[in-house]
Amino acid sequence: MSDFLTRMKQAAQADKKTIVLPEGEDPRTLEAARTILAEDLAHIVILGDPQTIDVPGATVLNPKTDERCEAYAQKFAELRAKKGVTIEQARAQVMDATYFGTMMVKMGDADGLVSGACHSTADTLRPALQILKTAPGTKLVSAFFVMCTKTPEFGADGTLIFADCGLNIAPTADELAEIALASAQSWTSFMGDVEPRVAMLSYSTMGSAGGDVAKKVQEATAFAQERAPQLALDGDLQLDAALVPEVAALKAPQSPVAGKANVLVFPDLEAGNIGYKLVQRFGAAEAYGPILQGIASPVNDLSRGCSADDIVGVVAITAVQAQMSSR
Incomplete structure (x- = not known):
C-alpha cells in the first residue's frame, strides 16, 4: 500500500464520515464496503435491496421505499423549480439510487458519495451538479x-x-x-x-x-x-x-x-x-479517481474497470475531502 493511501486511511479513521455507495448491486462495492468497515475508515450507507445485501455494520437503504423519499422529492423539486421540474417528476427522480444518495449529502444525512463502478461519469456528475452545485468561487468542475x-x-x-x-x-x-x-x-x-x-x-x-x-x-x-x-x-x-x-x-x-x-x-x-x-x-501504478474538484460537497467517480481496493481508496479520499469541507 502506498504512503499516500496510508495517509488517507489514517486521516479517515481519525474523524469518521458517512459515505454513500449507491451501487449496491455491484459485487465490488459490497466487497469494498466490508473492507472499509473492517478497517474503520467510514460509516457506510449502501443503496439497494436490504433483503439481498449482506454487509454487517453497513446501513442498507432502498431508495424506492425509504421514508425520506418525500422530503427529498420536495427539496429536489424546489432546487429544480426553475427548470420546470414538478413534484411528480421529483418523486420519480429521487428513486434513482445516485439521485437519492446525492440528496442524502445535500440534506446532511451523509458526508459524501462514491459511484461509477457500473455507471458512467455523467450518471455520477449530473445529480451532483443539479443538487449540490459548484463550490463557491468555482468556474469549472x-x-x-x-x-x-x-x-x-x-x-x-x-x-x-x-x-x-x-x-x-x-x-x-x-x-x-x-x-x-x-x-x-x-x-x-x-x-x-x-x-x-x-x-x-x-x-x-x-x-x-x-x-x-x-x-x-x-x-x-x-x-x-x-x-x-x-x-x-x-x-x-x-x-x-x-x-x-x-x-x-x-x-x-x-x-x-x-x-x-x-x-x-x-x-x-x-x-x-x-x-x-x-x-x-x-507501470503497475495505483490510480485513485477520477476525483472531482469544484463541487460543493464531496462526490467522486470511479473507473468502471475499478477493483474493490480502488473503491476503498476513493472512499478514504472522499472521507478526507469531507473533513476538509466541514472545517
Missing part, C-alpha cells in the same frame, strides 16, 4: 487521478496528481488554467507538507514547437501564473522535461518546475486519459 507509482524519484516519493483525466474533453486555455489551479489546491489539501509544482504538459517545451495545442498550453500557463504568481507552475513542458532533472537541465534550465513536477496538467482529456492508463497498466 474538473477531475484528477492520484497516481501512486513505483518510481520514488518522481513526484512526492512516487505520488503525483494527473489532471484532467476524466471530465473536460477539450478545455480552452482559460479552462486549462482553472484545472491547473484547482489541482494545485487539491495537492495541498492531501499533501500539505509538500509544495505543489505544476507542469503544463505539451509536445513542446518552452515554445520549442508550434501548433495550436502548444499555443493553448502556453496561454494557459500565462493565465495561471497571472492568477497565482506565488505558485510553482510552468509550461509548456514535455513530460520528460517536467519529471527528469537531466532533461530539464537541457530543455528548461530556468524553470522552477522542470525536473521536479508533482502535478501534471494534460492539454486535453484524450492525452490525460491515455496517459494515466498507460502509467497504471504498464
